[in-house]
Amino acid sequence: MLAVVGASSIDDLFVDVPEAARLAGKIEGLPDHAGELSVERQMAALARKNVAAGDVPFFLGCGAYRHHIPASVDHLIQRGEFLTSYTPYQPEIAQGTLQILFEFQTQVARLFGCDVANASMYDGSTACWEAIGMARRITRRRKAILSSGLHPHYVSVARTMARFTGDTLETEPPRFGENTDVARLLDRIDDDTSCVVFQYPDVLGRCADMSELAARAHEKGALLVAVVTEPVALGMLKSPGEMGADIVVGEGQSLGVGLQFGGPYVGLFACAEKYVRQMPGRLVGMTLDAEGKRGFVLTLSTREQHIRREKATSNICTSSVLCALAFTIHLTLLGEKGLRQLAELNFDRALYAAERLASQYRLVMTNKTFFNEFTLSLNLRESRPVVRELAARGILGGVSLGRLYPGEKSLERGLVVAVTETATKADIDTFIATLQELLA
């Protein structure tokens, strides 16, 4: 091969590299290659140092939920034709991915109650920021009002970005004892507001009707952005679109994806069709081929970076297609009936746990509404050390608000508990008994 190339050695191929930057040998401080068995052994040793959710009673949520994923989902996304293909730029040989993304877009749009959805974003938090940016472009206003129930990491991402884009964000931490901050949000919407961002169910698990918010926002020329971090809830709850949300974004991890320590997940992004040209991300559309057969292509790409460059609606390129496939396969396996059953099962498990917990001493149930997640307030202790003590006793018992809102005195006793279909009655009972011991 070197002869064909006209080089005498591999080094000849790197002549353009300045001499000062040429490495004579291997990079130091790194091991040499290792066999499959050895690598697997080393990785397994690291994996064993973690407590896997499936091995203990487990009650964490706050934006990432543990659901049972049918075995066929993971089997199907491991097919090489899905796993090892590229972004479908050549539609004639990418109809598999394209058609499934079309199914995904339709499922997301219907679940959220919107006209259209895109072919995925990185995750819920980045989708949320993109929605705020989209609202700015549509309304030409720069003030976004964030509900106190919006996940604090989502707030944090938006705050980071707003500092560079010149957007103003109004935000406050959540308050115990109120079911929703809708009333306060209503008062704050004014003629400078680009959008109100409202999470449903919110980070404390509370669920509130946002119809009034939508009406007031529209009256003032602003948009309502709804954020859904637990899409399973929409198996039994009204969709944000039904309540008048203009843009609905969310985290799709609950369906098909798994916890994975926070990533990769899949961002969901849907909106009213009149706003589609301001949408970020890829869109798949239906068309015909030269023989008149139905097929699918990436479309409306004049919004995107590879065509519009600095005028694009977003810089996103690679998104989260394989996770979107997993979402769609899982949701197809569930179907309408299965999703509703799954939602009811979650609600029922959470009710069971809530009722048991609320009858215990030394804690207060703060939610008047919830789906599969609610917030307790411990009477006498900060929740953060309690969560650690629970972990030491082999129970992953929720997310402490001390961790999510560090320094926020009013929330430090809060403990957010998620109960999905994966929690058994025994898990719940063990958790409650242990919590009582620790609080005694």
Place this chain on the structure above:
Amino acid sequence: MTINEGGWRPERPQAERRAHGGTHTGNRALMLEEPLNFEIGTLEATGVDFEPANMGPEVRSSIPWEGAVDDVYYEMRELARGAPIGLPGLSEPETVRHYTRLSRQNYAIDLGLFPLGSCTMKHNPRLNEKVARMPGFADIHPLQPVETVQGALELINILADWLVRLTGMHSVTMSPKAGAHGELCGVLAIRSALEARGDAREVILVPESAHGTNPATAAFAGYRVENIPATAAGRVDLDALKARLGPDVAGLMITNPNTCGLFEPEMIAISQAVHAAGGLVYCDGANFNAIVGRVRPGDLGIDAMHINLHKTFSTPHGGGGPGSGPVVFSAALTPFAPLPFVEKRDGAYALVEEENAGEHHGASFGRMVAFHGQMGMFTRALAYMMSHGADGLRQVAEDAVLNANYVLRSLDDVLDAPFGASGPCMHEALFSDKGFAPGLSTLDLAKALIDEGYHPMTMYFPLVVHGAMLIEPTETESKAALDEFIGALRSVAQRAKAGDEALKAAPVFAPRRRLDETLAARKPVLVYKDPAEQSPSP
């Protein structure tokens, strides 16, 4: 704008379809047609069975406590869904068959050479898939107490160490979700550093051959974008760059090796010039596969560079993600790196987040994403690195570059190589459409390559070359596989030059013929509508 008011959808009558397909079903043996799940599923069907949801009533009768649950029931009833969502289900066998059939309409690395320039479509070792699915990685929650995820944090730290050593940079931030997100991270760090100096500046310079994400990212970060021209040899024009640098220029976003597949021989001088003018240098790391183990970006004066774990380190592309885009930083930019990151303190691993950033990392520009990044990609990438080792990674670059040069020199007699005279290429071979018969284009050649059983190369990019064809074979391919590909490309190139009009009809043998993208954009159909919702054709 209102799209597709009439509910139009592209469809031809069954009889006409049969005439085209030649069979009753429209199938052609193993090439199977497959409807949408919305067309074959029903609202009653499900492929999942659940335990009965009966814990609630049982407990309600047994615990003498009043209030909460009944109230919640009442409140939640107000929010209950009325009408069906419209999500048809399939049984498990139907689901498996539906998606297996669809999978067969995709090209993939597992099927053959995937020469997409700038995308680094290399083999995805299955060991990586296996380790990523170990419950200790796949089934841990991002907000578990750090005491229960020490192995995950250690893994992130080990991977970070590999990345820092391989790039010769000062630090790395792991959370960005993909390449473009990494670019954004780098540019925000640059802007933060300049703001800390009291001088945010206004302009980011981008070579005209850059990936589209570069200008989009700079604009997203609030900068104005200006292009820097290339020389006839396909490199950044250093004189033009120097002439443009000044107190308004925040920095340069450069790709090296560049998008013409060439190393920038004056990279050190370029960095020095930018630094001398008070700017900072961002390098798009999409092409790191050409130099991994042979050149460290830290030795080239670069201040920030993202690494596509889904390119250089073989995490699968998955049809368009998920990716992962860690960013390595110089010492100058390290204080501004985003949250969170992992630190080892007193023998244990800790997460540095908003609450404890103040101690050492108060200058951090903040959080870019919920949680801590693409753990599922970290496990795969580290397994790949450990498998290859320092020796194997160096060989990756060498083989990738050798393969690209072999393609370049095996075809430059039949295809125009615009920069063929300026020496060896790096890991990509670039050709133009010069010499094609009138009326035939790069697109026609690419589509003909599909009929030959290959995924086409990157087309019409970089924009600086007419009808560009950018071929990246990667180190995955053997000489035999390259020779077969070269034979196929030679054949279609000769047909393009000879004016073979049949190319315009290609592909003929793919699951679909050329698709009408204009139609798709003119009357967008982005979601499925049930036939009952549709009005008759327009």
